[in-house]
Amino acid sequence: MKRNFDLIRDILLKIEELPNIEDYLITEEDLPDYSFNDVTYHIMIMMNSGLIHGVCEQVNRTDGGNNLRGRKKCYGVYLTWDGCELLDQIRDRATWRKIKQALLDSAIPITLGAVQSMAVSFVTSKIGKLS
Numbered sequence: 001m002k003r004n005f006d007l008i009r010d011i012l013l014k015i016e017e018l019p020n021i022e023d024y025l026i027t028e029e030d031l032p033d034y035s036f037n038d039v040t041y042h043i044m045i046m047m048n049s050g051l052i053h054g055v056c057e058q059v060n061r062t063d064g065g066n067n068l069r070g071r072k073k074c075y076g077v078y079l080t081w082d083g084c085e086l087l088d089q090i091r092d093r094a095t096w097r098k099i100k101q102a103l104l105d106s107a108i109p110i111t112l113g114a115v116q117s118m119a120v121s122f123v124t125s126k127i128g129k130l131s
Helices: 006-015 035-050 080-090 091-105 112-130
Strands: 052-059 071-079
Touching: 006 035, 006 052, 006 071, 006 080, 035 052, 035 071, 035 091, 071 080, 080 112, 091 112
Parallel strands: none
Antiparallel strands: 052 071
16 A cells, blocks of 8 residues: 555644544544545554554444454544644645645655655745745
């Protein structure tokens, strides 16, 4: 499965919107433009990379008419410090589009490090224009 940075951004934004970490979770149901497998996979890899804290469970039931028996379902619970930092860098939709386009134009793979470096470049150039 391929990593999708648009989905990663959407998950970060959805988790940030949660009113508290005790009563709310983000699942595939909160991201209807993406499949169950894509959302679960991305929550899992975001947990592994330290961007979010979440939980995964083995599902042994039918959920909303979908047979999820034996499948893993993951929930995003809250952003880590690194997750907050990344979201701050890519929150603005226009900036996010510019970062993706600059990476594509440069034939640089869209990786976490490349996104963060490009975001820093955009911020640095904006700060330079303020001086």
